Amino acid sequence: MSFSGALAQLFAIALALVLAPLLSGWVGQCRAWLQSRTAPPLLLPYYMLRKLFEKDVVLAHNASSLFRAAPFVIFGCMLLACAIVPTLSTDLPFAPAADALALVGIFGLARIFIALAGMDVGTAFGSLGGRREMLVGFLAEPALLMVFFTLAMIAQSTSLATIVETLAHRELIIYPSLAFAGVAFTFVSLAENARVPVDNPATHLELTMIHEAMILEYTGRHLALIEWAASLKLYAYSCLGLALFFPWGIAPGDNILALAAAIPLLLLKLAIGGFLLAAIETVNAKMRIFRAPEFLGTAFMLAVLGLLVRLLLEVKV
Amino acid sequence: MSGLLTLDLLILAACAWLVTGLLGVFAGRATGFIAGLLFPLGAVIGIGVGLLGLNALGAPTQTAVLAIGLPDLPFHLRLDNLSAVFTLLLGFAGAGISIYAAGYFAKGDTPGLGPLCFEYHVFLGSMLMVLLADDAYAFMVAWECMALSSFFLVTTDHKHEEIRRAGFLYLLIAHIGAIAILLSFGVMTGGEGDYNFAAMRTVELTPTWTSAAFLLALAGFGAKAGLVPLHVWLPEAHPAAPSPVSAMMSGVMLKTAIYGLLRVSFDLLHTTIWWWGVVALVIGLLTAIFGVLYSTVQSDMKRLLAYSSIENIGLIAVAIGLTLIFHAYGMDALAALALTAVLYHCLAHAGFKSLLFLCTGSVLHATHERSLGKLGGLIHPMPWVAWLALAGIIAGAGLPPLSGFVSEWLLLQGFLFSPGLPHPWLNMVVPVAAALVVLVAALAGFAMVKFYGIIFLGQMREPALKDAHDAGPWERAGLVWLALITVLLGVLPSTVILRLDAATQQLLGAGLANTLQQQGWWMLAPISAERASYEPLIVLVSIAVTLLASRWLVRSLFHGRVRRSSPWDCGYHFEGPRAQDTAEGFSQPIRRIFEPMFRMQRHFPAARDKQPYYSVKVEDHFWYWCYLPIARLANWISAMIVALQGGRIAVYLMYSFITLLLLLLVARP
DSSP, X not given: XXXXXXXXXXXXXXXXXXXXXXXXXXXXXXXXXXXXXXXXXXXHHHHHHHHHHHSOEEEETTOOHHHHHHHHHHHHHHHHHHHHSOSSBSOOTTGGGOOHHHHHHHHHHHHHHHHHHHHHSOOHXXXXXXXXXXXXXXXXXXXXXXXXXXXXXXXXXXXXXXXHHHHHTSOSOOOHHHHHHHHHHHHHHHHHTTOTTTOOTTOOOGGGOSXXXXXXXXXXXXXXXXXXXXXXXXXXXXXXXXXXXXXXXXXXSSOHHHHHHHHHHHHHHHHHHHHHHHHXXXXXXXXXXXXXXXXXXXXXXXXXHHHHHIIIIISOO | OOTTHHHHHHHHHHHHHHHXXXXXXHHTTOHHHIIIIIHHHHHHHHHHHHHHHHHHTTSOOEEEEEEEEETTEEEEEEEOHHHHHHHHHHHHXXXXXXXXXXXXXXXXXXXXXXXXXXXXXXXXXXXXXXXXXXXXXXXXXXXXXXHHHHHHHHGGGTTSHHHHHHHHHHHHHHHHHHHXXXXXXXXXTTTSOOOBHHHHHHOOOOHHHHHHHHHHHHHHHHHHHTOTTTTTTHHHHHHHSOHHHHHHIIIIIHHHHHHHHHIIIIIIOOOOOHHHHHHHHHHHHHHHHHHHHHHHTOOBHHHHHHHHXXXXXXXXXXXXXXXXXXXXXXXXXXXXXXXXXXXXHHHHHHHHHHXXXXXXXXXXXXXXXXXXXXXXXXXXXXXXXXXXXXXXXXHHTTOXXXXXXXXXXXXXXXXXXXXXSSSTTXXXXXXXXXXXXXXXXXXXXXXXXXXXXXXXXXSOSSGGGGGOOOOOHHHXXXXXXXXXXXXXXXXXXXXXXXXXXXHHHHHHSOOSHXXXXXXXXXXXXXXXXXXXXXXXXXXXXXXHHHHHHHHHHHHHHSOOOEEEEOOOGGGOOOOOGGGSOOHHHHTHHHHHHTGGGOEEEEEOOOTTOSSOOOEXXXXXXXXXXXXXXXXXXXXXXXXXXXXXXXXOHHXXXXXXXXXXXXXXXXXXX
């Protein structure tokens, strides 16, 4: 681990903390434009975070110590995930801590904590949200893993840094398996980040909530951390998607110039990605909860197809 | 220390367990003496056994011949690296359970504590002898002792009809398994009549007979481990037994069956045929999927855990299948990876499943309630149990940074290499099996959240739960011990695997040690750091540091004020504990999505019911597919035979007369 590597790592974490709410704000703004509404300010998520941090925490009488610890654990998991995903450079000291499989595990850990926290107060909505979150989880995780399997077979490695380096330095031909994997990854990201076809982050309409139902009882700094963690998760997934399917521009080593060039490129890619996300959310309607298995089942089948295509067509025997 | 000392000490430990048990019989009703002295003594012996197992890993193989047994047929014992791994597991997991049992049985509400103490320690001792046995005769004697002592332990509370039934079911399937194992040993002697394992290793068998031996062993040990379709005893026997016994059976006894399967497949049979691996893989996958789906829909907490054990055994069988496939094609480095996953999952499961079963014991003692529908909110009166159970469910859900994830990670890494197999369709299908493994892991998360959320979180579903008390000091000590094992296995995988390496070296002639030694002790990279790496300690520490740092920062930059109030819940005011999800409600999505997998009887209320009620009963398909037809056949045969028995002596004399006539006709020289 070099000094500049550590510096790049710290910079990546700081960038994640700063950019994540901005990305959420940007998606919200794009959504408003596409839906012909007056757009909220770009910095709205920051104002929200500040407001929430200043407010008192109002805990339900029945809330336990787990309920109070969960936001911090979830925040920690998401920050770790952001530190592992190669956003600007592939030479991160944290990268060997978790490969693609362990990254899925870290997201799973956060999921378990948020579902348990939702069940903790003992309200109807909380346990409903917890149950649905775990439902989405067990449907999405196999699909996500199959996507990573396809990529791992291309790169002969599950380490994210190696995968990104391999994908970035190959010749510019379209792998059909990557196309399948990319679509599956998009589906999974929508579900995992509580986005429109599966969940709607902007609603408190009782029967359709998933993510919001679990965090109904959170207030003040706890809610702020959970919101921040949710935007970190969106950021991590976006960066992961960009790094895996559009890996150009990510600095291979601790080259300061390449690193500096990577930042505007990342911002541009995130801006486009955020706009596309808003567009997907605008043209789709939220589906019934029991359509979610079909949606994620499709993602899983696509990912498996990608894997089989890779094994059948692309491997030279 | 002389070479034979470890094995001798282990034999002494088995004897010490036996003596401890006998003291329990003589102590009779002296609850304080048995619980306060004998069980802790058993735990001390357990720690000793664990340390001896650890010491024997990597040491040369030791053998001994005991003077007991039949004339000219003494017991042969042998301690090699494979036995050492499982001895280690037995010792350390058994120690935790015994410490806990000291507190659990001290309350004096268990009938017949003296005999129970005896059976418990015989159970421990016989499991140790199973691991040490080096001839089929000693193995079967120890195996039967283990089955019988655990049968008596299951039926401790024999006044209840369903517990007796569970016990008989267990005994029946244990013996079907034992017959299969015996036949397997018979095949492996190759007709030489020498039941020494040493002799079996040298016998050359034709492929057909080798396969027969393997399949018989798979069936026999599968019955003990709980592989589909011989799993039915598990969800009956585990809830029936007292919790420390359930923990011992699920955490340790199931692993002796895995030990037996490994011993037969990789040691006694010296050839491996690739399709064995496919059979094990398919059965393992079926078992895992079946187990996890059923565990999500249970409403009895111990049944839920029992089905979860079936799932974990399924995953272990999948890993064994993968090992066999790699081994058959001579890819021994990869086989070592998969075998490490097998051994690691055995250790991990022994830790976290024992922990969870013991937690249900504490809940049971505090509330006298096993049904999830009558629990809830127990984190308030039982914080120790609740927080320690959290470690268990995170490991059980196979999530980083605890123990369950390490083995699943290794297993998935193994799957990633399967496209290198020199077989046209195997290298296509096997990676897809990995997707099912992930589905199982994700569903296990669902089951674990259900288990934890419904027992420990939410509002109390019954008013009586307010009087629940936390676990006592002995119980806490046992739980902490097992939680510690779970955490250590989770964060120090490299250190553990370096010790386990001796066993994979012995069975496959390959191991992961060379690659692991090139990296730091905190890093797990079985092939190379570029290929895949996982550093659980870093994961744990960075999450903990972020947790503490963000808490401190938020408090110092803003404030730490807290107010208490009624829950918000979108403004609904009249929310009692009944508004929460029940155990049935929580698993409704699973029942809906996987409907064909379950046999359900549901009752929905009609629109005008005065007292509407909803009920759902989920039953095991295998009862109706396998067991009931067999039972009906047995009944039918008996009914045929009944027709012969008129109860009149004259008729019976006539039968004898006819038989005699027939014999005279047939057997004429």
